Amino acid sequence: MQEKSNFSSNNERRVAVVTGSSKGIGKAIALEFANAGYSVVINARNEEELKQAAKDISNSIEDAGRIVSIPGDISQEPVCISLIESAVKQFGRIDVLVNNAGIGGESKKIYELQKKIGMK
Numbered sequence: 001m002q003e004k005s006n007f008s009s010n011n012e013r014r015v016a017v018v019t020g021s022s023k024g025i026g027k028a029i030a031l032e033f034a035n036a037g038y039s040v041v042i043n044a045r046n047e048e049e050l051k052q053a054a055k056d057i058s059n060s061i062e063d064a065g066r067i068v069s070i071p072g073d074i075s076q077e078p079v080c081i082s083l084i085e086s087a088v089k090q091f092g093r094i095d096v097l098v099n100n101a102g103i104g105g106e107s108k109k110i111y112e113l114q115k116k117i118g119m120k
C-alpha cells in the first residue's frame with residue numbers, strides 16, 4: 001500500500017494510540033493512521049497477536065520504526081497510565097487516542113432483547 005505521509009520529520013510526525021488494535025476494527029484504524037503518516041502505538045492483551053499485528057502494519061509502510069506495540073489490559077488503570085507514559089516517552093507526544101478496546105455485547109434479535117427486559 002502506498003504511504004501518504006504529510007509529515008517530513010519525526011518531530012512533525014503525529015502520534016496515534018489505538019487500544020485493542022491486534023485485530024478487528026482497532027487494527028484497521030491503526031493501519032489507516034500508519035498509512036496516513038502517523039507514528040502508531042498499538043495495544044492488546046495477547047502479546048503474540050499484537051506482535052503479528054505490528055508486523056502486518058509495518059509491512060505496509062516504509063519506516064517500520066514508527067509502529068510500536070505495547071501489550072497490556074486497559075481495564076487496569078495502572079496499565080492505562082503506563083501505556084500513555086510509554087507512548088509519550090517513545091514519541092514525545094500524543095495527538096490521537098482511539099479508545100477502541102472492548103468486547104461486543106450480547107447479540108440477539110431485537111424482539112428477543114425486548115422480551116428479556118420485559119418490554120412489550
Ligand SMILES: NC(=O)c1ccc[n+]([C@@H]2O[C@H](COP(=O)([O-])OP(=O)(O)OC[C@H]3O[C@@H](n4cnc5c(N)ncnc54)[C@H](OP(=O)(O)O)[C@@H]3O)[C@@H](O)[C@H]2O)c1
Pocket residue numbers: 019020021022023024025026043044045046047049072073074075100101102103104105
Ligand atoms: N464489531 C462490531 O460489530 C462492533 C459493533 C459495535 C461496537 N464494537 C466495539 O468496537 C470495538 C472493537 O470491536 P471488534 O469487533 O474489532 O473487536 P475484536 O475483533 O474482538 O478486537 C478487539 C481488540 O481489543 C483487544 N482487547 C479486548 N479487551 C482488551 C483489554 N481489556 N485491553 C486491551 N485490549 C483489549 C483485543 O485483543 P486481546 O483480546 O488480545 O486483548 C483485540 O485486539 C469493541 O470495543 C467493540 O465493543 C464492535
